[in-house]
Amino acid sequence: MRVVSLVNGSLLSEAASVYAISYAKSIELPLTFLFVDNGLESIEKFQSSLATLEEIAEASGLSFEAVILKGDVIEQLKHFAQLYSIDTLFCATRKQSNTHSFSEKIVRSGIETAIAVVKVKNVSQVRSFHRVLLAAGEKINPHCYLLWIALISANQARGKLYLQNSRTVKKASSKSGLKYQAAPYVQLAGMLKQQVEVVQVLQPINPSLMESYLIENDMDLVVYNADSYSRKTLNQVTDQSCINSILFYPWKA
Template identity: 20%
Template sequence: MKVATFINGSIISENSSFYAIKYAKKLNLKVYAIYIKEKISTDEVKKSYENIKLYADNLSVKIDFIILEDIYQLKSFIEKENIVQIFTSTKHKHTIFESSFAKSLLKKDLKSDIAIVKIVKIGDIKNIDKIILPIREDKLSVKKFTFFMTFALTHSAKAQIYSIDKVTRNFLAFLDENQKSKKVKNIIFNLGHYFNLAKLMKYELSIKHDFTMMEEIEKVNAHIAKYGFDLAIVGGHHKESFFNRHPIDILFTLPIINTIYFIPYKEKYYEAF
């Protein structure tokens, strides 16, 4: 098994690659830095790769530079090399209407999980003290949890699962403390197997739950800012709708910290990219 990271000579693709290398280091996997030919000078991309390779060498991670003529060569390369995780960057402020390389990747039905990285703060790449995983109620897949915990363990970071219930104003008005407490206990019970796994890894995992109204779309970012998280891992396979938005959706369009959208193979909806 191997990891791939896409580079194009930009600073954000370099920083996305640093995440890929740290991930590969934890799992003892080789990395391919892949450049798909564009109008950008190949020399410029090679210079960027030297920075990436230096980082990989310092962590004793094996890395190779691969140039592909076009995106159509990608699918066979990924299957041939058994690449199980792809990292690619996209613009910080990217709307659902814009085309992007990340969106084109998702359309290719590649047999690999994809991590789409939005870099907000370049200085926060290598040092992560606190990491957060926002989820909808108790919806958490094994793949998403594994990806999240790999980053938490890699950086020896404090980790929090942040569960959010989207509710109406009327529902919230009649919600008492006993009902809130019961809801939190149910979520913890339903996620109990993940907390047991964390204990087996001798890792302390925390959980926070909030009831949030549709109008409070900024509440997730407010929570992230208040508690000083450095990285957010978000399940990126949702379909955002203007008529049925969820507070987590703000992380797809206006993240305030570096954010990785983890999209498992077979769960690839790309409307947010």
């Protein structure tokens, strides 16, 4: 089992790979920096990015490798996933959503792995983040939770678990609401010596309100469980935000 980060030589893919380094280090898995030469990307830029990433990985004491494949990116990714067990594939996306973006093609490709799509708005916060929010939706996905708690652990950051409850205010309580469901996850975080707080909201996620909440709470990174929100909602929220985000797509067997 390994973590894979797709690197193409761009600053955004380099930044996304830094998150992959933190995650792989925390869960003690090797990391593969993967470049697919499809004739459109610059191998010189990739090698420049790789030198930077290797320096960071070596300083972290992380086991890593660089792999270069040639051909169609989606086909090569699928082939690589068939040959090796991949825990999570990290890839960068543009600051503003585009239905024809390469990350969208990867998500829709059916590749046999979880996918972490990284949208970087502030490069300076990639290597130093102290407050991380998990927007879990109504249900906590275990793999998405693992990504979140691993990033918190790797940087000794503080975590907030943001849960949306569709119940009415009258029915919602600490026992019937999502805080009760989240209790085992909070206890697990405590066992790992990580500080987390559960935030329960009753209204659907709103781009403007979400951005205000993130700024007021001085968040550096948000992990969204992409299974819990529509693509339109996620695009609106992350496009309007000035905060770095990771859209996590759990693998569906």
